[in-house]
Structure formats: structure tokens, C-alpha cells
Amino acid sequence: MSFIRRQRYLVDYILSSMLRRKGKNFGLMLVYSLIVFMLASVMLFTHALKQEMGLLLQASPEIILQRMVAGRHDFIPETYLEKMGRIRGVTERKGRLWGYLYDPSVKANYTLMVAEDQALDATEVIIGSAIARARGIVPGDYITFRSFDGESYSFQIKSLLDHETEIVSADLVLLNRKAYRALFGVGEGVYTDIVLSVSNAREVPKIAEKLVQRLPDTRPILKQEVLRTYDAIFSWRQGILFVLLAGAIMAFVIFAWDKASGLSAEEKREIGILKSIGWETSDVLHMKFWEGAVVSLLSFFIGYLFAYLHVFYASASLFEPVLKGWAVLYPQFQLIPSVDGLQVATLFFFTVFPYVVATIIPIWQVAITDPDAVMR
Amino acid sequence: MNRISLDNVTKVFNQGRPNEYAAIRGVSLTIEPNKVTCLKGPSGSGKSTLLSMIGCLSRPSSGRIHLGDQMISGLPERFLTDIRRHTFGFIFQQFNLIAGLSVIENVILPAYPLAPDHQSLMMRAHELLARFELDHKADSQVQWLSGGEAQRAAICRALINNPQILIADEPTANLDTKLSHAFMGQMSQLRKLGKTVLITSHDPVVFDSPVVDSVVELLDGSVFLGEEHAA
Numbered sequence: 001m002s003f004i005r006r007q008r009y010l011v012d013y014i015l016s017s018m019l020r021r022k023g024k025n026f027g028l029m030l031v032y033s034l035i036v037f038m039l040a041s042v043m044l045f046t047h048a049l050k051q052e053m054g055l056l057l058q059a060s061p062e063i064i065l066q067r068m069v070a071g072r073h074d075f076i077p078e079t080y081l082e083k084m085g086r087i088r089g090v091t092e093r094k095g096r097l098w099g100y101l102y103d104p105s106v107k108a109n110y111t112l113m114v115a116e117d118q119a120l121d122a123t124e125v126i127i128g129s130a131i132a133r134a135r136g137i138v139p140g141d142y143i144t145f146r147s148f149d150g151e152s153y154s155f156q157i158k159s160l161l162d163h164e165t166e167i168v169s170a171d172l173v174l175l176n177r178k179a180y181r182a183l184f185g186v187g188e189g190v191y192t193d194i195v196l197s198v199s200n201a202r203e204v205p206k207i208a209e210k211l212v213q214r215l216p217d218t219r220p221i222l223k224q225e226v227l228r229t230y231d232a233i234f235s236w237r238q239g240i241l242f243v244l245l246a247g248a249i250m251a252f253v254i255f256a257w258d259k260a261s262g263l264s265a266e267e268k269r270e271i272g273i274l275k276s277i278g279w280e281t282s283d284v285l286h287m288k289f290w291e292g293a294v295v296s297l298l299s300f301f302i303g304y305l306f307a308y309l310h311v312f313y314a315s316a317s318l319f320e321p322v323l324k325g326w327a328v329l330y331p332q333f334q335l336i337p338s339v340d341g342l343q344v345a346t347l348f349f350f351t352v353f354p355y356v357v358a359t360i361i362p363i364w365q366v367a368i369t370d371p372d373a374v375m376r
Numbered sequence: 377m378n379r380i381s382l383d384n385v386t387k388v389f390n391q392g393r394p395n396e397y398a399a400i401r402g403v404s405l406t407i408e409p410n411k412v413t414c415l416k417g418p419s420g421s422g423k424s425t426l427l428s429m430i431g432c433l434s435r436p437s438s439g440r441i442h443l444g445d446q447m448i449s450g451l452p453e454r455f456l457t458d459i460r461r462h463t464f465g466f467i468f469q470q471f472n473l474i475a476g477l478s479v480i481e482n483v484i485l486p487a488y489p490l491a492p493d494h495q496s497l498m499m500r501a502h503e504l505l506a507r508f509e510l511d512h513k514a515d516s517q518v519q520w521l522s523g524g525e526a527q528r529a530a531i532c533r534a535l536i537n538n539p540q541i542l543i544a545d546e547p548t549a550n551l552d553t554k555l556s557h558a559f560m561g562q563m564s565q566l567r568k569l570g571k572t573v574l575i576t577s578h579d580p581v582v583f584d585s586p587v588v589d590s591v592v593e594l595l596d597g598s599v600f601l602g603e604e605h606a607a
């Protein structure tokens with residue numbers, strides 16, 4: 001009880017002394033928060049991307065089969081579904097029709113996809129909520145697309161895609177097969193690609209091999225490969241960011257050491273006074289511990305909070321120059337807020353802990369000097 | 377009531393080094409409780425050094441200091457601090473108030489490590505300030521106080537833990553004659569309350585004051601037994 005009360009007195013004291021040295025303490029906290037902000041931004045960003053990758057891949061089929069013509073992706077005839085024959089381990093195969101459509105009014109590409117299972121009329125569409133937001137439309141409204149031959153087609157919005165799957169579906173437009181063919185001028189009897197579902201992931205390479213044998217002009221794209229590619233690019237970019245940040249961390253350590261350990265004459269005198277009026281060495285150390293703790297905890301939370309806002313509400317805009325490459329993989333990504341406890345703990349340990357130690361050690365030297373120094 | 381007795385106390389600074397200096401050389405004396413005692417002597421005679429040893433701010437190089445029955449020389453720092461904060465109140469020449477804090481915050485500072493109940497602490501502090509006519513300045517920053525006010529704030533701070541013994545090192549050095557007399561008045565008040573007061577000074581206002589019960593004169597680190605006090 002009295003221990004807690006004593007700590008309260010000490011915290012009281014350091015709060016008022018921090019206010020007395022506003023300049024020093026706010027400068028320190030600013031730099032400190034900035035470092036935490038940078039580190040936390042990278043961590044949150046990469047973690048969220050990883051999460052998202054998982055989500056994206058969960059939704060994607062094990063194998064996507066594309067037909068290649070002169071080394072380029074081309075439409076694949078319906079007959080390939082038959083030509084492929086039965087392959088053991090494949091639980092489902094179906095053709096997909098999709099394509100990109102540029103909308104000049106919002107300067108963005110939509111992904112148009114035929115949804116057989118949605119029972120859509122030729123004049124109805126289901127759109128992703130990002131499109132609805134960008135165009136300011138709601139179900140029941142009409143949206144107009146220009147076709148390949150310059151015609152305008154209006155579609156009524158039947159509903160919006162589920163908010164939950166927004167990362168995958170933000171730019172998606174689901175439509176009827178006839179509407180698709182009219183918009184893109186694609187004839188009957190072809191698909192954009194064929195997707196295969198495989199129940200046992202270990203059979204995937206074998207199946208891919210068979211597909212290439214039976215349909216030599218096709219290219220199977222495996223979920224595992226996509227995953228590996230993503231992972232490689234991802235790690236490389238994170239690596240670059242961390243190298244950049246290592247410099248920042250070094251600078252911070254030097255800065256913190258200097259700021260925290262360089263006791264001004266005034267502070268030394270103050271410690272002398274405290275000792276002479278009956279404070280013990282341990283009281284002074286406790287008090288300084290609290291000062292370090294308050295500065296670092298506050299900076300940590302401020303930095304982390306801003307990093308969170310930066311990554312999830314400002315689309316990590318400060319990292320754009322380094323991370324722009326992601327845009328190729330994720331046409332318009334919007335990160336879902338997600339925080340990893342272990343990452344928070346790691347960051348906390350590497351920023352707060354060294355700082356508190358850096359504040360205490362030099363104080364130790366001053367605090368153990370004889371209290372009669374103030375008499376001279 | 378605790379009598380303070382010193383037995384052949386010495387203090388040597390920088391012992392064993394070329395700049396070794398014996399500031400106190402074999403001082404034996406007794407300070408009676410509930411009296412005002414003044415240590416006088418020229419500059420450099422060792423008044424502050426002796427005072428800091430009596431007040432448990434430092435330890436003698438040799439000799440013994442007793443506080444009542446307890447020998448306090450030779451105790452480890454932790455115990456010294458404990459005795460110091462319960463038994464002694466200090467008033468320093470430079471006042472040593474902490475700038476940027478208010479008067480009341482300065483006054484209650486010695487109580488922090490003892491962690492008393494906040495409400496009763498504040499009450500005690502305000503009582504003290506009222507007694508020394510400083511209550512109206514309770515929330516002013518100490519750096520704006522006049523010399524006399526700062527002095528009184530320092531006295532209040534010295535008294536906050538209700539110590540038995542008050543130690544003042546050159547308390548009037550920064551005060552004019554009128555304020556010095558006022559200070560001695562305050563000391564006599566404290567003696568009436570049963571406190572023991574120990575002052576160092578080379579100011580006649582202090583050592584010639586009727587408030588002072590006994591004067592000890594120091595010269596070059598030893599007690600000087602001049603004629604005037606032999607009488």
C-alpha cells in the first residue's frame with residue numbers, strides 16, 4: 001500500500017519535472033514516436049499483406065489453366081474441358097469468363113466476371129463495394145459500360161458484394177454470360193481460362209504434368225507457385241525496408257543515449273537536493289525509471305497508433321516508392337486492419353526496454369554521489 | 377530528547393592522494409537538545425563539513441558521532457538516509473529549492489519517499505506555510521520568490537517531516553539584517569516547540585543573537601577555545 005503510494009508520489013514528481021523540461025522531453029518523444037511509427041508501419045504493413053495473401057489464395061483455385069498463343073495468354077476453347085479427359089484427383093473443373101474494363105470516370109480498371117451461379121439477367125450486375133463507393137451508386141441504380149464496339153450498355157445493380165471479401169472483390173463486377181459476350185465481343189464456345197479444384201494438394205504437380213502432356217498449348221498456374229512468388233517478392237521488399245530502418249534505429253540509439261544520459265548540471269543539482277532532503281538513492285532511481293517508462297510508453301503508443309492509422313487508413317502512403325511493385329499483384333489493395341501480438345511485443349521490447357536502461361545507468365552514477373555535495 | 381555528541385571526529389578529503397586535506401581535526405563537542413547552537417568561524421574553517429557529518433549527509437574519516445544512544449558514524453548509507461529523513465531538517469545557504477516547482481510542491485518533496493497520506497500531507501504543508509506567513513504564495517513558482525520568502529519556504533520544507541533537529545548552513549548569508557533578525561525569531565519559535573537547532577554562521581546577527589544558547593567556534597578544523605567563551 002505504502003509502496004504504491006510512494007510510486008504515485010514519484011510519478012507525480014516526474015510528471016511535473018517533465019513539464020518543466022518541455023523542450024527536451026517533447027523533442028525526445030517526437031523522435032522516439034517517429035522511430036516506433038516507422039518500425040510499426042513496416043511490421044503492420046507486411047503482416048497485413050501476409051494475411052491478405054492468405055485470404056486471396058484461400059479463395060483461388062489450386063490450378064488455373066491458360067491457353068497460350070504465340071507466348072501470350074489467349075481464350076481457351078470450351079472443347080478443352082472434354083479434351084482434358086478425366087484426371088484422377090481433380091474434383092471440379094470449370095471454365096471462367098472474365099476480363100478488364102477501364103472506367104474513365106473513376107480512372108480505374110474493373111474486373112468483369114461471368115457468374116453462372118448468380119442467376120443474373122442480361123441487364124443486371126452485382127458490383128464490389130469499392131466501385132459503388134467510387135461511383136456513388138446503390139443497388140437499384142444503373143451503371144453504364146462502353147462495349148468493345150462503342151455501344152453503351154446500362155445495367156441495373158442487383159446487389160453489392162459481401163463487405164467481408166472486399167480485398168478480393170473490391171473492383172469486381174459480376175454479370176451474365178450474354179452481357180459479357182456483348183461487351184467484349186467474345187464469341188461462343190470459349191473461356192478466359194479453366195480452373196481446377198484438387199482435393200489433395202500433393203497431387204497438384206502430377207496433375208499439372210498430365211495437363212501439359214494432354215494439352216501442349218496450355219500453361220497451368222499453380223497456387224503453390226503463386227504463393228512462392230509472392231513470398232519472394234514480399235521478403236525482398238521487407239528486407240530493403242529493414243535495411244533502411246536499421247540506419248534509423250542506430251541514429252535513435254545514439255540520440256536516446258545522448259538525450260537520456262547527458263545529465264545537465266541543473267538535473268545533477270536537483271538530484272543532489274533530493275538526496276540532501278532525505279531521498280534515498282533508490283528513490284532517485286525509481287523516479288528516473290518512471291520517467292523513462294512514461295516517455296517510452298507514451299512514445300510507443302503514439303508511434304504505434306499513427307502507424308496503425310498510416311497503414312490501414314492512409315494505405316501506407318509513405319512506403320509507396322518502395323512498395324509500389326505490389327500494385328501489380330494487388331490492383332487496388334485495401335488492407336484489412338490486423339495486428340500480430342508477437343510483433344507488438346517484439347517492437348515493444350526493442351524500443352522501450354533499451355531506452356529505460358539507457359536512462360537509468362547514468363543516473364546511477366549521479367545518484368550514488370554523497371548528498372553533502374549541495375552544501376558546497 | 378536526543379543529545380548529539382562528537383568524539384574526536386576528523387574528516388580528511390582525498391585521503392591518500394597528493395591533495396589530501398584534513399578539514400576537521402579531532403573535534404569533540406556536545407550539542408544539547410532543545411537548544412539553539414551556533415557554529416561560528418572563518419571561511420574554510422570546516423563548519424559545513426562538520427554540519428554535514430552531524431546531519432548524516434556524510435561520514436567522518438575517524439571518531440564517533442552519537443545521536444542519543446545510537447552511534448551514527450559508520451552506518452551504511454541506507455540507514456543514514458533513514459535517520460536523516462526522520463530526524464533532521466535542512467536549510468541551506470542557497471535555499472536549494474527546485475526551480476519550476478511551486479512553493480507547496482517544494483515543501484512536500486522530502487515527504488515523498490515516506491509516502492504519507494496525501495491529504496494529511498497537504499494539510500501539514502499548508503499549516504506550516506501559514507505559520508511562516510507564506511500560504512498566499514503556496515502555488516507560486518519558487519524562482520519568483522523574494523529572498524525572505526524563499527528562506528521561509530526552505531524552513532517549511534525542512535520541517536515537513538517534523539524532524540527533531542533542524543540544521544541550517546549559513547541561513548542568513550543571502551538575507552539583509554532585518555530578514556536575518558526575522559529568521560532568528562523563527563528559530564526561537566522552533567525552540568519553543570521543542571526543536572534542537574544547529575546553525576553555522578559568521579554573521580554577528582546570528583551568533584550574538586539572544587536566541588542562541590551556545591556558540592562553538594571553529595578554527596582550521598578544530599574547536600577554538602577563545603577567552604570570550606571561557607567566561
Ligand SMILES: Nc1ncnc2c1ncn2[C@@H]1O[C@H](COP(=O)(O)OP(=O)(O)OP(=O)(O)O)[C@@H](O)[C@H]1O
Nearest residue numbers: 376389390397399418419420421422423424425426
Ligand atoms: N569535498 C571536498 N574535497 C576537498 N576539500 C573539501 C571538500 N569539501 C570541503 N573541502 C575543504 O574543506 C575546508 C572546509 O570547508 P567547509 O565548507 O567546511 O568550510 P566552511 O567553514 O563551511 O566555510 P564557509 O564559511 O566559506 O562556508 C575548505 O578548505 C574546503 O576547501
Ligand SMILES: [Mg+2]
Nearest residue numbers: 423424545546
Ligand atoms: Mg560553509
